[in-house]
Amino acid sequence: MALTIREIDTARPTTKQYKLADSKGLCLLVVPSGVKLWRWRYRFEGKEKMMAFGEYPEVGLKEARELHSEARKQWSAGIDPMAERKAVVEAKQNEERGQQRQAENSFESIARDWWKWWHVGKSPRHAETVMLRLEADVFPAYGHKDMEKVTPMDIRDVMLGVEGRGSRDVAKRIHETTGQIFRYAIAHGKATRNPAADFKPRDILLQAKSENFARVDVKDLPELLAKMDDYWGDAITRFALKLVAYTFVRTSELIEAPWPEFDLNNAVWVIPPERMKMGTTHIVPLSRQAVEVLRALKLLTGNGRLLFPGAMDKTKPMSNNTILGALYRLGYKDRMTGHGFRGLASTILNENEFDEAHVEMQLAHLKRNKVAAAYNHAKYLKQRTVMMQWWADYLDAQLALGRKSLAA
Numbered sequence: 543m544a545l546t547i548r549e550i551d552t553a554r555p556t557t558k559q560y561k562l563a564d565s566k567g568l569c570l571l572v573v574p575s576g577v578k579l580w581r582w583r584y585r586f587e588g589k590e591k592m593m594a595f596g597e598y599p600e601v602g603l604k605e606a607r608e609l610h611s612e613a614r615k616q617w618s619a620g621i622d623p624m625a626e627r628k629a630v631v632e633a634k635q636n637e638e639r640g641q642q643r644q645a646e647n648s649f650e651s652i653a654r655d656w657w658k659w660w661h662v663g664k665s666p667r668h669a670e671t672v673m674l675r676l677e678a679d680v681f682p683a684y685g686h687k688d689m690e691k692v693t694p695m696d697i698r699d700v701m702l703g704v705e706g707r708g709s710r711d712v713a714k715r716i717h718e719t720t721g722q723i724f725r726y727a728i729a730h731g732k733a734t735r736n737p738a739a740d741f742k743p744r745d746i747l748l749q750a751k752s753e754n755f756a757r758v759d760v761k762d763l764p765e766l767l768a769k770m771d772d773y774w775g776d777a778i779t780r781f782a783l784k785l786v787a788y789t790f791v792r793t794s795e796l797i798e799a800p801w802p803e804f805d806l807n808n809a810v811w812v813i814p815p816e817r818m819k820m821g822t823t824h825i826v827p828l829s830r831q832a833v834e835v836l837r838a839l840k841l842l843t844g845n846g847r848l849l850f851p852g853a854m855d856k857t858k859p860m861s862n863n864t865i866l867g868a869l870y871r872l873g874y875k876d877r878m879t880g881h882g883f884r885g886l887a888s889t890i891l892n893e894n895e896f897d898e899a900h901v902e903m904q905l906a907h908l909k910r911n912k913v914a915a916a917y918n919h920a921k922y923l924k925q926r927t928v929m930m931q932w933w934a935d936y937l938d939a940q941l942a943l944g945r946k947s948l949a950a
Contacts, residue, residue: 545570547603550578568610570598580606582613586622593624647732649692649723650676650685656726665816672719679704680716689724689733694740705747714743757882758874760890767937768944769872778860779868781839782850786865786880788832788934790887790905792819793866793880797850798859801840809833824906825920827927829934887933894932900925 545564553562555576562570571579580595595601595609613623653676661669676685684696697720701713721738728736758766767787773780786796795813804811811826818824828836836849843849850860861867865880884905891901900922 545603550598550603553578564603564607564610566610566614568595568606570606580609582610584617584623586617591622591624593627647688647690648685649687649689650681652689652727652730652732653680653685653723655730656723659726660722663821665818665821667816672715675712675716676719679712680720689727690735692737694737697738698741698746701743701746710747713747717743756877756879757885758878760886763886764940764944765947766872766874766878766944767941768948771941771945773868773872775868775871778839778842778850779864781835781842782860782865783868783880784835785832785839787883787937788829788835789826789930790883790933791824791826792884792906794862795824796880797862797864799849800847801844801849802847804828804836806833806836806840818906820906825923825926826904827923827930829931831934831938832930890936891929891933894936896929896932897922897925900929904929 545562549562550570553570553572555572555574557574559571559573561581562572564570567582567584569581569583571581573579578598580598580601582593582595584591584593593613595606595613598606601609613627616623616626657669657673657676661672679700683700684692687696697717701716704713704716717738721736724733724736724738727733770780770783770787773783782797786793789796789811791813795817798817799811799813803813806828809828809830809832811828813824813826815822839849843851846856848856848859850864852858852860869875869878869880888901888905892898903922904926
């Protein structure tokens with residue numbers, strides 16, 4: 543006679559375990575501790591076996607009967623249900639272990655390991671940009687894939703998609719970064735080949751347009767300087783225009799500069815490596831004119847940390863487009879950029895027979911290895927100091943010519 547829920551619930555433990563029979567061999571084993579266990583005794587290939595279906599009430603009467611029925615079907619078909627269940631459990635465990643191994647060896651997992659190793663000593667902003675680029679474009683595409691299953695076509699498709707939205711340079715950098723990650727994986731025994739090495743960006747990306755930064759001809763410099771000097775907009779922006787001309791640093795290096803980098807008494811500006819494109823310290827000798835501009839600017843922004851704080855949030859620098867926008871308003875759209883002063887300085891200083899090495903050093907173009915970085919940033923400093931003062935005097939002379947031209 544089949545068991546009922548009432549019989550199961552009212553069954554009390556005794557000093558010895560006992561069984562309550564259900565049907566077709568299914569029974570409930572009541573042990574002295576009070577635990578009630580579902581069991582089925584059967585014979586397979588001449589051996590008696592006991593199969594467990596769980597503990598009551600976690601496994602109720604209906605569920606126990608269903609489990610028992612399924613096991614009997616296997617038994618009737620000549621399959622040992624306990625061995626089958628063991629095989630299923632092992633298969634599931636193997637699958638889970640495989641998934642775990644795949645997760646540990648996925649492109650995203652190894653890319654993050656690479657980033658932790660690679661970013662040490664890099665500019666925080668640059669390191670963050672690389673990770674954001676991976677998270678935005680690469681991981682959604684093939685981050686889940688095992689390293690050995692990432693193909694050149696996976697990389698190509700991401701690059702073409704990024705190029706399609708107008709970011710050809712980002713597409714190139716994705717190729718470069720992916721190649722670095724695979725080299726890291728190979729070195730650590732996580733991959734055997736680098737699919738990014740199968741092609742170069744130029745094999746699939748459209749030919750790049752010229753990326754020279756717009757700049758006026760040398761003959762047009764006097765008029766430009768005169769218009770900059772008369773700039774009617776924000777005074778802080780006018781100072782930024784003057785300083786980008788006097789120092790010819792990169793625009794981002796100027797607008798993100800904090801006051802502690804400047805020693806006005808000794809007329810020197812020391813930019814730390816984390817803010818430099820080349821990743822090494824850069825010294826900018828300050829001309830007499832540059833110091834005068836900085837002292838005037840300090841009256842406006844010296845109470846804060848940044849030379850050029852943003853209009854809305856003083857803890858952040860002004861927009862990278864502020865200088866460009868000012869030049870546009872002066873009538874130089876597509877003719878001049880803040881970066882253009884770097885090209886002008888290079889041309890004019892070289893034409894005036896300043897040593898090319900001194901010019902390149904001041905432009906922070908020279909590649910310096912890590913061993914030399916500790917002292918190389920001060921190389922040619924005496925000569926560069928003379929050069930920077932000559933440059934400022936030259937600009938002032940051009941400004942005077944521009945004023946005469948505009949007044950005529």
